Amino acid sequence: MTTLSRYLRQPHPAHCSCSVCWSRTATAQPAGSPSTPCNQCRPVSVSRDALTGRWLLKPAFTCAKHTPADRPQKWWFVIHDSGKPTPFVPIFEPFELEG
Structure with a gap:
């Protein structure tokens, strides 16, 4: 009799193409998504000037x-x-079908 526990947690072959192995390799690669900032994008930064004591704001x-x-x-x-x-017009008077 073959049981399910015999097949669970078994190592996958080296070049396995199952969905688990594919997703593991796909998520390991860095994604070039639009939400990932590049070296040209910069967040807003706020700092205090040491000489004048004024707050300096660099916009994003x-x-x-x-x-x-x-x-x-x-x-x-x-x-x-x-x-x-x-538009929906409610009918308040009952009617009868003719025919």
Whole structure:
């Protein structure tokens, strides 16, 4: 009789292509996502001047690559525009079908 515990926690082969091994190698690689700051982007910084005692503020800078777009994403679109919405008018008087 074969049990499940026999197959659990077994080592994977060297070139295994299962989803577990693939996700392990894919997450180990650094991702070039838009949220990852580059060497041109800098956060806001606040420091105090030693001579005058005034606070100095360096504003944040975001490069063109990481600046969000003014337009919505490509997947954002209207599926079906049926025109102007029809208002709901309640009927207070009962009616009978003719026919």
